[in-house]
Amino acid sequence: xxxxxxxxxxxxxxxxxxxxxxxxxxxxxxxxxxxxxxxxxxxxxxxxxxxxxxxxxxxxxxxxxxxxxxxxxxxxxxxxxxxxxxxxxxxxxxxxxxxxxxxxxxxxxxxxxxxxxxxxxxxxxxxxxxxxxxxxxxxxxxxxxxxxxxxxxxxxxxxxxxxxxxxxxxxxxxxxxxxxxxxxxxxxxxxxxxxxxxxxxxxxxxxxxxxxxxxxxxxxxxxxxxxxxxxxxxxxxxxxxxxxxxxxxxxxxxxxxxxxxxxxxxxxxxxxxxxxxxxxxxxxxxxxxxxxxxxxxxxxxxxxxxxxxxxxxxxx
Ligand code: AMP
Ligand code: MG
Numbered sequence: 001x002x003x004x005x006x007x008x009x010x011x012x013x014x015x016x017x018x019x020x021x022x023x024x025x026x027x028x029x030x031x032x033x034x035x036x037x038x039x040x041x042x043x044x045x046x047x048x049x050x051x052x053x054x055x056x057x058x059x060x061x062x063x064x065x066x067x068x069x070x071x072x073x074x075x076x077x078x079x080x081x082x083x084x085x086x087x088x089x090x091x092x093x094x095x096x097x098x099x100x101x102x103x104x105x106x107x108x109x110x111x112x113x114x115x116x117x118x119x120x121x122x123x124x125x126x127x128x129x130x131x132x133x134x135x136x137x138x139x140x141x142x143x144x145x146x147x148x149x150x151x152x153x154x155x156x157x158x159x160x161x162x163x164x165x166x167x168x169x170x171x172x173x174x175x176x177x178x179x180x181x182x183x184x185x186x187x188x189x190x191x192x193x194x195x196x197x198x199x200x201x202x203x204x205x206x207x208x209x210x211x212x213x214x215x216x217x218x219x220x221x222x223x224x225x226x227x228x229x230x231x232x233x234x235x236x237x238x239x240x241x242x243x244x245x246x247x248x249x250x251x252x253x254x255x256x257x258x259x260x261x262x263x264x265x266x267x268x269x270x271x272x273x274x275x276x277x278x279x280x281x282x283x284x285x286x287x288x289x290x291x292x293x294x295x296x297x298x299x300x301x302x303x304x305x306x307x308x309x310x311x312x313x314x315x316x
Contacts, residue, residue: 001032001143003167007154010161010177023157024150024164031146034061035138037085043127044136048085052132057125065138065145066122072141072255073117076271079262080255081231083120085135086111091236092218093227101221112234140228143169144209144254151205151250164250168215171207171250187301189309190214190241191287198303200246209253211261212242213285228261237262241285246297247278256280265292265314 005028007021036042040049043062050056058066069082090111092099103111119130129136143166150164151171161174163183172183185208186196193214200208213226225236243261247253256278260268265282272278272294279297284290289309293301298313 001028001036001146001167003143005164005166007150008163008165008183009159010175012178013161016159020154020157020159020162023153027150027153028146028166031061031142031149034059035065035142037135037137037139044138047127047129048135051129051134053128055121055123055126055128058127060125062127063122063125065142066120066127066136068145068251068255069138069141070117070120070122072259075274076255076259076263078117078231079267079271080140080259081115081117081229082136082138082141083115083117083129083134084229084231085137086114086133087229087231087234088137088227089135090234091225091229092220093216099218099220102225108234115231115234140211140258141251141255143167144207144250144252147171147207147250147254168212169207169209169250169254171253172202172204174204187244187281187291188212188242189289189307190283190285191289196304197283197289197291197307197309198301200300201302202246205248207247207250207253208244209247209250209257210242210244211257213237213240214242228258230262239285240264240282241289242283243268243280244283245278245280246300247275252278269294269314 007024009017034043037044039045043058072080089097090103114133121128147164147166147169163170163172176183182201184199184201186199189195189197190212216227217224228237230237243257245253245257260280279294281297282292291311295313
């Protein structure tokens with residue numbers, strides 16, 4: 001999935017780590033085989049190639065992720081859209097499309113016309129993209145799905161205390177240490193990614209995901225554009241450096257971090273009302289760092305001592 005995965009356990013349980021790692025790596029490889037956009041023979045590769053044509057039979061893994069992506073799209077009013085592929089390509093986020101300036105209006109309009117989650121059909125064990133040239137991009141949700149799957153597998157194997165982290169999508173089990181403190185997860189400073197702004201102390205089963213403008217971006221005509229597209233404008237979202245979400249599953253954390261990056265704090269808070277147990281923080285793209293936190297996030301957050309940043313609690 002083009003990123004790094006880690007499994008952590010308390011030091012006293014370190015002997016079992018190679019076995020856990022193998023278990024998780026195996027599950028991730030299965031998921032990647034179905035969902036990689038880079039493999040023409042994967043379900044996703046076949047669906048994209050068949051866009052505009054007949055429905056294709058796809059595996060249960062693909063169906064599960066597509067269903068979750070469509071739920072996220074519905075819930076977010078389309079801020080989360082798993083069909084942003086053509087816009088990602090238009091903005092140079094695929095190796096095959098090297099550009100050095102933002103796309104022309106006509107190019108953007110053409111790509112935009114091939115985006116729209118309501119044209120994804122899932123029926124029984126088949127799926128299809130209704131318009132030619134559509135392209136699924138599950139980069140905003142597949143890692144969260146994969147982390148939940150790995151989490152379930154470790155739990156089923158009797159592992160109680162662990163974290164699984166796939167490219168900034170983390171879910172924990174149990175405790176970090178025999179003294180029963182929860183796992184501590186840092187929220188990175190987007191302006192200096194070697195530093196944390198503070199930590200969250202997680203409860204059993206909780207997940208955290210971050211969408212950041214520093215993770216993946218293109219530089220066009222001297223300006224940096226983040227890898228999250230606002231499906232309404234067809235343009236990369238500007239003005240935010242990062243969004244971190246605390247949720248009850250890695251899938252929700254992943255989909256929400258992307259959707260809330262698009263929606264911003266105001267509309268984002270409305271979306272969160274439908275997700276009990278989920279909290280978020282938005283960090284605007286201007287220094288010194290300001291954290292716009294939901295009240296629940298602020299309650300759970302332990303700021304780093306001596307930091308320059310301000311925490312502003314959003315009203316309920
Ligand atoms: P994340 O880091 O989880 O926020 O995911 C970002 C990735 O999701 C991007 O690299 C794209 O592959 C994809 N993506 C970009 N914009 C959107 C969007 N509005 N809805 C869903 N996925 C998106
Ligand atoms: Mg995401």
